[in-house]
Amino acid sequence: MTGHAPGHRPRRQEGGRRRAGRALTAPTTVLGALGMVGMALLILPLWALVARSPWRDLVDLLGDRTVRAALRLSLVTSLAAVAVSTLLGVPLAWLLARHEFPGRAMLRALSLLPMVLPPVVGGVALLLAFGRRGLLGQPLAQLTGVTLPFSTAGVVVAESFVSMPFLVVTVESGLRIADRRLEDAAATLGAGRWTVLRRVTLPLIGPSLAAGMALCWARALGEFGATLTFAGNLPDRTQTMPLAVYLQLERQPEVAYLLSLLLLAVSVAVLITLRDRFLRAP
């Protein structure tokens, strides 16, 4: 916006320069104004949340039973989801990045689909697959008596379903840009395949893996739709922080504000952790 204010234009210069100046000013003003509105749309609600939060009662509210139960459950399930996503997502990323096989593009698209899929749809799909009457859920229940819906394990499954693609896509791009000659060099020097993986490949993709895990964790922590649809809502067992926010808004709005604030703080922390990836202006 600066530097294009009409007053700064030299008066002497007529004709072409002047027209060019005007043509530049109009879009700058319009785009600048729209950009400001866009920024307000993003920032204003967060500012309102911070401004309206019950800062004075913060410590008391942290002792609230609902808050503590939701906080504990959210931490446990989201970290478990990161563990599951790392254990399964890194090999999946490796398959997609390093192997040519028929249908790879299709498989890649399918495994990233939950990133753009409405989470409620994910929840319904999970019910149809792992529910008590589900494709896999029914035999599982008959053989072992284990059912995932309404259980903490079900929350972890729902969170992994929506958050693992974030890790896969980040690690996969890390694997693609990693210098494969280093792996080849290690192999020629006599390192076995597992040693190459452990000592060369994993350190090479370390930053991508860390970023992927952070994104995955943030997404798992914020997961609402799939969790509610698949795992239900019960304090201590399946009521994670976002679910508690939704329900406490009726009864104890201050509790909902506080939980929202905590989730906001986590999001800010994740963004700061990933600042080299996203916040660095080119």
Next chain:
Amino acid sequence: MGALRALVAVLLVAAPALASCATGAQGRLADPPAAGARSGSDLTGDLLVFAAGSLTEAFEELGGAFRHVHPDVDVMFSFAGSQVLARQIAHGAPADVFAAAAPAQTDWLVDRGVVAGEPRVLASNRLAIVVAAGNPLGIRTLADLARPDVTFVMAAEEVPAGHYARAVLWAADVEVSPASLEIDVRAVLSRVVLGEADAGIVYASDVAVGDGVASVEIPPARNVAVTYMAAIPRDAPNPRAAGAFVGFARSPDGQAILRRHGLLRP
């Protein structure tokens, strides 16, 4: 920029004008004559009805019948848990009619001064136990809901259906351990329809909606009378049509539609 400024100017000038002609000096019809009696309706515009989720099918039919009488009114519905709708209205949602599953929800809005006039009784309902068709687990009473082999779900306490269900269970001295506290009563129904839960407590009128489910009656002595209330928000954009809609719902024609959907006379 010129075009944009013109557009903004038009919006700024027109919005209050439009709003004032909708809400202006026309006053409010407290309880208009049964709308069906009048032909050649002079009502126009949009009518946005916020209604409890358990009213979905009944109100959709009611809306169709209302459109027949007032063809120039465009009726739209937003169905959700009453407590969610009440909060949205308190925060300025442009609802013309609010139909809640409990007087507590309309009273809450009255206390905040956002309701015009008095809330009116629309219909009543009762609770029922919903089970899979054929009742494979042989659930007969409220006490069966506490059996360890029964996966039981109910609505969360914040939802009217959950509030009533708690009251009924408490009065019957049954201590349940629900597998989930759902965020609206239709979610309870869908758990049983999908077979994830064996039993749930819903409104008697809900059971007809679900596929492959049956209802187990809760005896009247143990049941509660659920009262649906209608209120017109003070800031309703179309108060005349709102009054007509509430009147129609309370008229014999409207009540007949509600009863067809399992709701009871108030």
